[in-house]
Amino acid sequence: MSDAPIVFEELPANAGRIGRVTLNVPGTLNSLTLEMVDLLQAQLDEWRDDEHVAAVFIEGSGDKAFCAGGDVQALHRSAVATPGGPCEYAEDFFTREYRMNHTLHTYPKPLVCWGHGIVMGGGLGVMAGCGHRVVTETTRIAMPEVTIALFPDVGGSWFLNHMPGSTGLFLALTGASINAADALFTGLADRFIASEHKPDLIERLLKQDWSHDPRDNHKTVRHCLRPFAERSLGSQPAGQVEPHMATINRLCDGDDVHQVIDNIIAQQTDDPWLARARDSLAHGSKLAALWIHRQLWETRHASLREVFQAEAQLATNVVRHPEFAEGVRALLIDKDRKPAWQYATSRDVPEEVLEGFFRAPWPANPLADL
Template identity: 75%
Template sequence: MEELLMSESSVLCSELPAAAGKVGRITLNLESTLNSLNLEMVNLLQAQLDAWRDDPTIAAVFIDGAGEKAFCAGGDVQALYASAIASPGGPCDYAETFFAREYRMNYDLHTYPKPVICWGHGIVMGGGLGVMAGCSHRIVTERTRIAMPEVTIALFPDVGGSWFLNHMPGNAGEFLALTGASINATDAIYTGIADRFIGSEHKQAVIDALCKQGWSASNEENDGLVRSVLRPFAEQCIGTWPAGQVEPHMASITALCDGDNVHQVIDNITGLETEDPWLAKARDGLAHGSKLAASWIHRQLWETRHASLLEVFQAEIQLATTVVRHPEFAEGVRALLIDKDRKPSWSYAASRDVPGSVLDSFFTAPWDSNPLADLSRGE
């Protein structure tokens, strides 16, 4: 019988008995906001991961989201907005605490010693993608919709985006980061942010199969057991994958991102004349987005292209802190999510208008010590 550790909570945690050992289950449980992460949820996630890391009875962890619409649609951006406008220029206590704790949780997922299975069904955006990307067994379904559309609100693809975007084939990561283009399950597997496609109708059967296992005391053996459980479900679904967008468009993506500098790349994309609906939507995402944000997105990816996972999260907390203290972020959120007029008054009309000193300021440490300076577990 399932042992429920937390009920009526924004994060549900339970322990599922298996033939030997247990499977820990974490469900993001704010269906009304598409399971968007807030500070409470991050703290609950972190606490449960910490408890199960050292619990010898827990062999694996399964993470999913409540409802059928979304695994997790991102972070609670309106709470970040409230923090930003309450303290213009910073420090923005809630937002900065949220980012630091969220990134710590993301890093712990990437380096977690036990197998972690993520059921990435429905919308997986922003902070949700950060959770999924860090798991060791990432499942996507026919309804998975993934995007990192931060350019539209003057943020950047964080939560480890500087890591997984830079590890995508060719220029795919750069293109997705600059445009906020939406991708599906097939794209997720091609770009390396998901591992298996399994139809959503198999979810309970997957959980049941995990609970039939006689788990080992060895994390490595348990990782293999998870693979053996998931493999037949994935094999059943071969031939049912949706048509991908990224791989068929790689030649275009390569050409569009082939510029002498970020300005030319932006010009290539925003100047694209095409009847292709996916490319046209990607073009419009960048065209309507913040050109200041596009500049720091491009620079962040470039500066972290050879960085370790540890260095990535330390770089991201620095950029997130400087970004949330700048009015461009608040204006982007206002226009898209608060007033919803979709008419942001961006600081600069074009990336060429951004002074070098202004861009440099986002990559200058705003404090004496990086909040994630101690982030070293697993490295």
């Protein structure tokens, strides 16, 4: 395969063509760089207007990951280069990534995402925006931004708020890892298909007579996916979220966010999944936990366009703040896992400090034209 960070192909079908996108940086688990975001945006724009391209298939190279997120180390370099901002590279990255995510969510043609292996952060943003999201037996999804003092962005404010019960808030605060069954239950995925069927699925897609009407082509994609999903029923793993729904809802039933955080951290549990979620929040940034909760609350009734505008505002303020740089340093740069968070508990955070993250840092939102 090419050494390009993304490989684009047009595969001839019986009638029409299928665009194929392969995120191609397996050494970094296909993590997105600004170059990759721009390449993907340009190709999506071109294929949207090409009447011969009927659908797009998006995958990651290698067996380990679809996409493990964004290039956080590059964001860190940008943040520490200009403390307090503007952090030009990081802010450009967020703006252009969110624009690309919005393009995916609103794309008229079928987008089939093969969400195999690790799907985290920016990778989940890509998958969540596609119209036909496939997960496999190796899919592992997480939005662990609380551990580096970021927040579940790339549309997380949209899809987390649309999950059942308090699931979205719990996953956002704890960064808990979920699998394919959980993705189906929470609405992050549409089909479970065992990975062994991927070559046959692509072959079936190429045997179709595609239409010039995107509505007909969405039906064709569903027709192609359905039999492989039916054949894969016996391979689907047991879920974690649905069996724990009562506990999740109870833990997140607090008079305020501080009580919710206390509930999760104070758990005495032998359940390994709940224990990992508890420990992740306990060791994460309490300031980040507060802006994560506030962001979800403020966008709970927002449109998709408003969600990405709100995320651009919060991400800009976060990357200009030293808490983010310290979180990335401790987890990914020095890897000492000993972040010097500014506040020991969520109750220590002054209200004015939290408010500052929700004020516009510029005269006009860079996504105002969405």
